[in-house]
Amino acid sequence: MLAGNAKPKKNSRNAARVVDGKALIVVIDRKQLHTLNAVGTRVWELCDGRSIDAIVESIMSEFDVDGPTALRDVQHFLAELRELGVLDVEAA
């Protein structure tokens, strides 16, 4: 579980493009392409230096989801993106 005040940031070694609300991300060092759905794209866009808690709050305000579900899903998604090399997570 990532700390709520940890700050995920986009990996500078990647390239990305958002088309029709969906992000296509190229993880250059692993030669992998990933596409994110609309919600995943929004979470990824919010990884601009704000904390995980702030990201969860934004998601709750933009989507119809309760707090515990948003927190669980965002945590899980960010951990997955970190595993894939899409994000770096700075410790609090």
Add this chain to the structure above:
Amino acid sequence: MLRSTRGDQTARIGRRVRTRTYCERVTFGGLAFELLGSGPLQHDLDGTDRRFLVPGADPRAMADVVCAVHVKPPAPDSQPAPLSNAIHFCADAATGVTRVWSRELEAEVSRVAPRRYAVDARIGSRPETLVGLLRSVTGAIVHAEGGLMLHAVGIELDGRAVLFLGPSGAGKSTAAVLADGARCFAHDHVAVVPSGRGYLVWGLPGGTPAQVPLARDVAYPLAAALRVRKAAASEQPRALRLAGAQALFSLRESVECADQSPAAEDMYLRASAKLSSDIDVGALATVLGRPHGSTLREWLRARMAERIAREEQSTC
């Protein structure tokens, strides 16, 4: 054998010996090359490679390239020795020079004017290094000019190019064989270059020695690109339209990218996004033994009708 248009002549004047410079003009991958050598270019292009060369400067060429070729191996300490013969690129934004290198060639590519490039190259003595040089320089320039080098099979259908995309084993070559009424002009690699309001696709060497291009020309205007997958024998061949991120993904997946810097990757994504919005991109389900030429034609006609309808709506 590439031969000079002027011949190999030496003349003695007193005690001086003059040797003429070798010069050959060919169009390859959408670029009009002027190859200049200080001595005979003893490099042979085999029959398959020669099919992808157009003698002289083709008027459809996207850019002119003056390429000075020195036949000697690259200096041993000028670059780290690559482990394989893969081609590497490094673009220097400050100087505008792109360095290209592999185990057997080294070149500096400079843009000297709009659509005009100069190349200084050193290649090894093996015959295939000249084609390697042409391909690597083409890659650097095509990408810089907003085009794309794709791993794809190209067929000519009713005078236009249709590209089959997908990783190795996806069924691209089979899709080409099953496209009845079409002729294959590229078996493995193509250069897609902006041309006027659309794109031209130039076939590049590749494929097995048994596969030779069947089309008469080496370049065609691009109509569509289709990501190929193999369907079950019980299914029918069909084509579906892809849009947005799916279309972009299908193209980017097939880009041949020797420069793996974030700046280059951004360039590939940008070009792929533009291409995906400018042409029809689809997915093609192929069934072994079932020709799909008519399926393709029908799909292309439907896309054309949609395009015309959209244009008419936007002008109203």
